[in-house]
Amino acid sequence: MDAADKNPIETFVKWISESERIVFFTGAGVSTESGIPDFRSGTGLYRDNSAEDILSRRYFDKHPEKFYDFYLKNLVFPDARPNILHDTITDLEKMGKHITVVTQNIDNLHQKAGNSEVLCLHGSIEKSHCIRCGAEFSLSFVLEMSESELPPRCQCGGVIKPDVVLFGEGLDFDVLNRSAGRIYDADMLVVCGTSLVVNPAASLIRYYRGKKLVIINREPTAYDRYAGILIRDNLGNLFNKVKNMV
Numbered sequence: 001m002d003a004a005d006k007n008p009i010e011t012f013v014k015w016i017s018e019s020e021r022i023v024f025f026t027g028a029g030v031s032t033e034s035g036i037p038d039f040r041s042g043t044g045l046y047r048d049n050s051a052e053d054i055l056s057r058r059y060f061d062k063h064p065e066k067f068y069d070f071y072l073k074n075l076v077f078p079d080a081r082p083n084i085l086h087d088t089i090t091d092l093e094k095m096g097k098h099i100t101v102v103t104q105n106i107d108n109l110h111q112k113a114g115n116s117e118v119l120c121l122h123g124s125i126e127k128s129h130c131i132r133c134g135a136e137f138s139l140s141f142v143l144e145m146s147e148s149e150l151p152p153r154c155q156c157g158g159v160i161k162p163d164v165v166l167f168g169e170g171l172d173f174d175v176l177n178r179s180a181g182r183i184y185d186a187d188m189l190v191v192c193g194t195s196l197v198v199n200p201a202a203s204l205i206r207y208y209r210g211k212k213l214v215i216i217n218r219e220p221t222a223y224d225r226y227a228g229i230l231i232r233d234n235l236g237n238l239f240n241k242v243k244n245m246v
């Protein structure tokens, strides 16, 4: 048994202090403690099996009003605030570490916490575009709509679509490329709060070449055997301890 097995938290903190370029690869689990449900926990959105269908481009094009009903109730939490994990990652940046956040989340909490490089693989709720003329709209424009006005429409008559990647859509090539590059160059890769089942996002962690891969998740993932440190704890618990140690 080595130090990483015996004292995973101490080793995690030591690895942070030894590393200059750190990538945090995050998923919906980092935001549950900010009150946003994830997909695959017992209380996550996938308790309702149709979530993946509803969040598909095909469904959006066919039933935009039903899509918006689900989307606004289950994925848009404009008042959610960053939690201890988001704040600790920002503190590391303030301490001079080169931090990149590669996130599957669309909730904007890493940006709200103040991280300067956040690569959103699946887009963000903050902006929307008309699918006909490309005009841009803010989240507040969409939130001001009454239920009978949904789906929101542009002046040109086109439906407005949030800038989130739906099932059946491709990821932004530039964001994907930059994420792969940052992971490839990283001294340390910390994977937090993701089931690692949504591809191509999850497979990006294969670009990591270093020896400091940390996976922190309540449940097992298919990548656990590659981790130098594996921590199965609540992220809030862990980062409450880590915050005072870094």
Ligand code: NAD
Residues within 6 Å of the ligand: 026, 027, 028, 029, 030, 031, 032, 033, 036, 037, 038, 039, 040, 041, 044, 075, 104, 105, 106, 107, 108, 122, 193, 194, 195, 196, 197, 198, 216, 217, 218, 219, 233, 234, 235, 236
């Ligand atoms: P997921 O729901 O598949 O997995 C989340 C994982 O986090 C689970 O394994 C769960 O056990 C773990 N987890 C939850 N809370 C935790 C906590 N407090 N501490 C430790 N572990 C915790 O999420 P995913 O892998 O990100 O799934 C991918 C899709 O979900 C992405 O496409 C993303 O866009 C979408 N999504 C995003 C949000 C968001 O932006 N907050 C919310 C729901 C879904």
